[in-house]
Structures are given as structure tokens and as C-alpha cells.
Amino acid sequence: MLRKIGFAALVCALLVPAAAQAKWSSYDRPAQYATVTDKDVPITMSDGVKLYADVIRPDKPGRYPVLLQQTPYNKNLVDGSTAFGDTSYFAQRGYVVVIEDVRGTGSSQGQWQSFDDREQRDGFESVQWAAGQSWSDGKVGLFGPSYMGLNQLLTAAQHPNGLKAIFPTVPMADGYRDITYSGGSLNTGFIPLWLGLVTAGSLAPPEYAADGNPNDLVQAVTELAGHVTGVGGFQLNAVVNGATGGDEAYDGPFWKTRSPIEVVDRIKVPTFVVGGLHDLFQRGEPLIYERLKRRVNTRLLVGPWTHVDASTGAGLPGNGVPESLSQMELRWFDHYLKGMKTKLGQIPKVTQWAWGDNRFETQRDWPDPRLAPSRQYLRAGKTLSVHKPTTNEPSDQYVQNPVAGICTESTSQWTAGLGGQIPCTTDNSGDEATNGGVSYTTAPLKRNLRIDGPILANLWLSTTRPDAVATVRVLDVGPDGKATDLTDGWLTASFRKNDPSRSRYVRGRLLQPWHPFTKDSVLPVTSGEPMRLPIEVFPTNAVIAKGHSLRLDVEGGDFPHQLPPLPIALNELGGTVQVLHDPQHPSYIELPTLGKQAHRLAVPNLTRG
Secondary structure, three states: OOOOHHHHHHHHHOOOOOOOOOOOOOOOOOOOEEEEEEEEEEEEEOOOEEEEEEEEEEEEEEEEEEEEEOOOOOOHHOEEEOOOOOOHHHHHHOOEEEEEEOOOOOOOOOOOOOOOOHHHHHHHHHHHHHOOOEEEEEEEEEEEHHHHHHHHHHHHHOOOOOOOEEEEEEOOOHHHHHOHHHHHHHHHHHHHHHHHHHHHHOOOOHHHOOOOHHHHHHHHHHHHHHHHHHHHHHHHHHHHHHHHOOHHHOOOOHHHOOOOOHOOHHOOOOEEEEOOOOOOOOHHHHHHHHHHHOOOOEEEEOOOOOOOHHHHHHOOOEOOOOOHHHHHHHHHHHHHHHHOOOOOHHOOOOOOEEEOEEEEEOOOOOOOOEOOEEEEEEEOOOEEEEEOOOOOOOOOEEEEEOOOOOOOOHHOOOOHHHHHHOHHHHHOOOHHHHOEEEEOOOOOOOOOEEEEEEEEEEEEEOOOOOEHHHHHHHHEOOOOOOEEEEEEEEEEEHHHOOHHHHOEEEEEEEEEEEOOOOOHOOOOOOOOOOOEEEEEEEEEEEEEEOOEEEEEEEEEEOOOEEEOOOHHHHHHHHOEEEEEEEEEOEEEEOOEOOOOOOOOEEOOOOOOO
């Protein structure tokens, strides 16, 4: 719960007019330097393993602040102007940029274990190395998207000397819930693609292998052999273990070690978090901000992006944001590493894209202090209503269809944006006609409906099989019938147990459930017996316009995004699921609507894995 002083501050902030904030203007500086690059600079870790980095420096001798990026994607593929940003931009403006291959990838020695304890220690030691070099003034910042954003959090939590600020773009919070096992089913849309990308970069020969030095050739072959061994030991094992329902199909020590949300409370440096409403880490990005804002200067920018577009801030500047992502990074690091007056206070604490309004909008905080949840009940005639059922109503049904969902926004989101090339992903009406699911829709709205935050789909279901999988989608349906997918949620029935101590309640209502997803938490599913599934639907920010309708789709799959591990798949396959909505089993959706009054928000422990 919020402490009394924290609540008083919140109320004062809402009731007392805030000082006028200066207009957000763009920030930049002209390039000052040409650059030189030192290739394959060895950095020796405390266990003797050598990591290799490219160092991009201003061409004039001197000491400069350092920006470090740790990548598993082979530094030779991200060096310079790439999908991961233009690293020379910062070097031209007086920074030394260090792009380092993490252990077991690219040119570096060792075996890749994806954020294990040893790799996290490498981050700590790499910052200390960067701070102590002859071209360094001792101040270090961390930057980069995706994997490179996630490991910023894990590194910062260790407090390496010299680290002054970080700028994690599209970082993960919870390795299990955010991406790998949303609702308990394995992410087959992205995880194999991602593992393949890391593997491909790891098996490319280092550049120094071709320099004609026999010793370098021997070293390169030795490193590649180690990388190949790592592929069998980690990548292959991760896929097989998860697909067959092994230990990694459940939450536990493996995932907690790799989840920044477990250590985010230790971070003491200013942090700028960038996310996307259709990003891979849509769930966790605002949770990271929520935890960090209590202790450090923090910003949250959430755009209309899938993962690839979010990595570069596609479309910026524009639609209410006056500068590019690189300019924001420069402003952030110039302030904290160079001590320059960059008018950092112009950037609002929270800036989010609003679906429906189709522009960036600012708000006081996340979650929005005006949050006042409201319910829509599933009713007969496949409608949504504010009125709870008072008489028995016949149930609806859907079939377990593991390949439902191809023609949805989910296909684009969970392939990092690549699936967006399929035209039908922008309108779910085609999926609704063929997925074997059921839809519930409000009457056309008489006024705009604004929602901002996580959503609960509280469904009463029964099934003919020993398990069931439910996918729910929240949609904005226009007068022309176009169904725009705002956000989705998933849950396997046997994982339906909820931990109230880690869940989010607002005004006494459950809004964001927290499921343990452990072996001990598995509940039996009895054929034909009603069971309540509190389904976490990932957060969104939208205005559903007057004349439009709100729709909830319920279906039995979400392909190619996910497939159940084999034991669950065998238990749910061929099942027919009843969706109940009667006085004894009132199914509903709890929406994060915004009210006019300030309400005290219960700060949950759900962000602690």
C-alpha cells in the first residue's frame, strides 16, 4: 500500500494546479568530431574469458564519457548505422561508444547462457573497464534496445563504479510472464526466431579470423567451437524443455534469474524507459517505470510500435513528440554524463500513444491517478452490458483451435513486427469469422470511452477436456465493422490460481491478476465443472470513440504467437469450452477507465516476480 505521505503527495499533485511545464522542444547538437574505430578490443573478465568490443571514439585525443552497449547479435552487425541505431551519432558529439559482444556470441569467448549470473557479472565488469580506460573521463551510460535494454537494468542493479544513467529501449521485466510463456503457453512466434538470430550471429567467424595471423585463426576456430557447444547446451535445450513441459515451462529460479523486475529496486541511476503498445514487452515496460519512479528520475515513453519499430522510435519526431529517439538519448546523457543544461524537465514524466486519438498524449503518471475501473458483463445475444445477469442465460461455446489468430494484430506483435506484412492482421473481423470463437459487443457508444492500463477478463468456463486454453482480445469496432485489436490476454485453465498479494486491486476491484505459474500452483480441471479464470490482459491506452463499440473476443488459440507445451496440448486438444454468464457465474471484463476524481491506488507486489 502507499504510505500516507505518498498518498498525500498524490492528492496534492492532483488538486493543486501544477506549475506550467515548459513546452517540449527538440534538442540536438551539431557533430563536433570525425570518428575512429578500434576493432576487436579485448576485455578480460574476472574468470579469464575475453569479451571483444568495438570502440568508436572522437578523432581528437582526450577523455570522454562512455556509452556502452552489450549485444548478443554480433557487434559487426550492429556497428554503425543499423536497425539498432547509429552509434557514430554519439561519438561525433563527444562520446566514446563501446559495442561489446556478450559472452558466447559474436567474437567473444565463452558460452552464451542468456542473462545468467555470469553474464550479468560481465556487465558490471565491463562498465568498470570502460570507466578506467585512458580515453574515458570515468562516467558511463548504457544504451540500446531489446536485449541491450534488458541487460542495462541487470547491470545497473549491481552499482558498477562510474555508471551515471541508462536509457533502456523496449526492455523486458519478467522473463516468464512478459514474453516466453504468456498465460502458460510457449511463445512459438518469437522465441525460436530470436534464438535463431542469436545463433546465426554467434556462428559468424570473427573479423580478425581473416587478418592472416595464424594465432588469430586458431583463436577464432576455438571460439566458434565453444559457440557451437553452447547452441546445443542452451538454445536447443530451451526449446525442447519448454515444448515438452519440462521445468522451464514453469516459473522458478531459471526465469527469476533472468527477470530484471527481480532486481529493479536496486537501481540507483536515472532511467528513461521506452516501450510500445504492441511491443514484445508491452506488459513489463510500464511496470519497470512504476517501480523505478519511487527512487530515481525516470521517464516513460510508449509509442504505437511493435518491437522493431519501437527499437528506433519509428515516426519520431511527430504526432506530439518533437524529437527523435536519438535526440532524447543525447539530451538524457548530455545532462547526466556531461552536466550540460539540456532542459530535461521539458520531457513529461509519462508520454503514451492513444489509440483512437492517434497521437502521443502526456499524463501525470502511470498508472493514471484517475483510474476508476468499470465493468462490462458478458450477456445473452453475445453482447456486453453494464448490467449483471439476473436470470439464467444459455452459455456460448468455442472450440479449442490452436491455429486460431493468424489474421490478428497478435501475429504482427509477436513476430516483432515482421508478421505485419500479412494484410489481414490490421482487421480482426476475418479471424472472428473463422476461429471458432465467440464475440461479445457493446451497443454503439453514446460518448467516448477512455481506457488506460491493464485489463481483467474474468471468465467462467467449463470444458469437455482435462484442460483448456483461453485467448481474449479487446477490440475497437468501427461503424464500418472493422475490428481493431487493442490488446490481448491468455491463460491456461490449470494455471488459473491467482495470488492476491501480488495482484493489482483498484478501488477494491481486481484489475491485474498475478498467477504463480509454478508446478505447485497447478489446479485440476474437471470436465463439465465451472471454473473462474481471471485472465490478465496486457495494458493499453485508447479512446474508443462515440459511435464505435467495444468488443471482447474469446477463442481457443493464438497462432503463431503461442502453442501449449505438449502435456497441456494433449489435455485440451479437441475440447469444447462453454462460456458461462448467469447469476451464479457472472463473466465480465474489468476496464481501466478514467474517472474525474483522484483515487488511492494500491501498489501491488505483482511487479516482484
